[in-house]
Amino acid sequence: MFEAKLGSAALLKKIIDSIRDLVSDAPFDCSENALCLQAMDSSHVALVSLKLEVGLFETYRCDRTINLGISLANMAKALKCANNDDTCLIKYDDSETDNIVFCFVDTKRDKTQEVTVKLMDIDSEHLGIPDQDYACVVKMPSSEFQKVCRDLAMFSDSLNVTCTKANISFSGKGDTGGNVINYAPTASADDEDKKESVSIDLREPVNITFSIKYMNQFTKASGLCDTVKLSMSNDVPIVVEYDIEENGYLRFYLAPKIEDEEN
Amino acid sequence: MFEAKLGSAALLKKIIDSIRDLVSDAPFDCSENALCLQAMDSSHVALVSLKLEVGLFETYRCDRTINLGISLANMAKALKCANNDDTCLIKYDDSETDNIVFCFVDTKRDKTQEVTVKLMDIDSEHLGIPDQDYACVVKMPSSEFQKVCRDLAMFSDSLNVTCTKANISFSGKGDTGGNVINYAPTASADDEDKKESVSIDLREPVNITFSIKYMNQFTKASGLCDTVKLSMSNDVPIVVEYDIEENGYLRFYLAPKIEDEEN
């Protein structure tokens, strides 16, 4: 038996909407401490890692570790049935192993809704991702990063990040044009302005290039968190991370492009 | 000579837009007391019945009963020419029997517009629909019913309604999932809350199933009225009714699906 209740269905909606274009079917790992999901995107280039800790839920009960494979398209359909501030209970009953049930309650309307979604078998290749130290960690407003990616995509297929202590530069170049965007990290470390500012925590300079198409997929999660954290080292996958209400995260991993010298 | 003037073209726009996908050509019965329309949908499964009583019009003149066949696509085109709060005069002149004319006036712009639409011959099979007593009459916010139909369509082709004194339940089930929506009728019969609430007037319990595709067509009329009335008896066509400003109605009739037992 697994049962977990979210105060509002909106959160889960946002999460699923931001990964469903990347991953069509995903295994949810339900355990005592958290609800997790890890999956490669369909072309096996990017990795999505989601963690929703117990603290996010109003109630949480997980009798035994279990893995539930779900079509995210169907899950999105189910969540679309909820109003944003409906309560959302996720329920899996061991006696009814084919399905997962989402119960939405709108108390002010005396309305109850039980949406059932069929489960599926997914071989969950739980990739151990090493927690590693990165040469450079940048935090910036997620809407700002979203715009950077959108703007660079105008002319380019790839996004180059060059970061020093004094500056972070995003750039892209294509046949018909190019674009370079620079941010100086905000001097004041005031927590006040933090949300609006770009901060750079740098051990050594970084110069690294990614497919912008995937980046633009990732930034669909911008609504989850005001701030995005980019963790980078040369020649290592970037981590694009959105915190979820202090009790979880949605992380995207993307390997750098191998630069074809002059081609 | 037939001449009837509506205070705003918006009303007629809404009406035509909500039935034009169901019925492509329709006969308007103009008589002394009302402008009526009855038509089967193109696949002869659903019936649309519209009545616009004299009270809806600012002026109304109908010398003799007459039937005007119109392509609703063309009528929609004509109405699209009007601003929503233009005045709308519908005019048919016996000396010009090929056409109907819509005159739109935007007084604050001193703008006048005459749109002429060609008439067509339609054999109007005026089906006498018996006024009957239904086992169950439910009133609920039309937007709510619209959402119910939309949500059920996510996983199912059909909508089952089960209604008792204490509860109304809409449900649907498909291969990949299902959905059950329950409403407890609002206890307070306060007219105040009436718009927000679900009311059930039940003589005997009902359990009946319909094609959701047609229901979703019907609910396009939700903008006409805050409340929808569902009149049901087992094995009898449902009536989905939207009142039009206390002086008319738009009703949809749909025969129940014959349940294939276990298949």
Add this chain to the structure above:
DNA sequence: CACTTCCATT
């Protein structure tokens, strides 16, 4: 947060 409208897509 929800509704409405508009735009883009299939």
Add this chain to the structure above:
DNA sequence: AATGGAAGTG
């Protein structure tokens, strides 16, 4: 032409 998504308004 219809559906679904996005944006702006109340």
